Amino acid sequence: MFRRIIWILFIAVTHFALGRLVIPLATNRLLAITDSNQTVTLAVQLLIWTTRVLYFPIISLSLYSREWFPGDLIYIPIIINSLLWGIMIYGVLMVIKKIRR
Numbered sequence: 001m002f003r004r005i006i007w008i009l010f011i012a013v014t015h016f017a018l019g020r021l022v023i024p025l026a027t028n029r030l031l032a033i034t035d036s037n038q039t040v041t042l043a044v045q046l047l048i049w050t051t052r053v054l055y056f057p058i059i060s061l062s063l064y065s066r067e068w069f070p071g072d073l074i075y076i077p078i079i080i081n082s083l084l085w086g087i088m089i090y091g092v093l094m095v096i097k098k099i100r101r
Contacts, residue, residue, distance in 0.1 A: 004090065012086030016079065019054040026051055055081065 026047035033040060058081040069077065 008083070008086040008090045010086075011089050012079075012082040015054065015085045015089075016082040019051075019078065019082065022047060022051050022054060054085075057081070057084075 026044065029044045029047060030040075032038075033044060055078075058077050
């Protein structure tokens with residue numbers, strides 16, 4: 001049981017870190033493209049797609065008022081999202097492991 005929790009937390013923390021890393025990368029690349037009037041490259045499209053995947057299903061968070069999550073409270077739904085991803089990925093890995101046996 002403890003081992004499962006550690007793996008789920010490891011996956012969740014990795015997901016959270018990747019999510020926090022990809023947003024500045026995508027933003028910087030988009031700003032650079034906008035400033036130089038270039039077209040969006042495949043790398044930038046991949047960063048945007050990665051952001052959408054990592055922040056699914058809370059991508060709909062933009063539909064809610066920002067006043068609901070003032071300041072750093074915005075991290076609460078992001079952390080919950082990462083935990084959901086950790087549980088789902090761990091579950092999929094366990095199903096694959098059982099099927100391979």
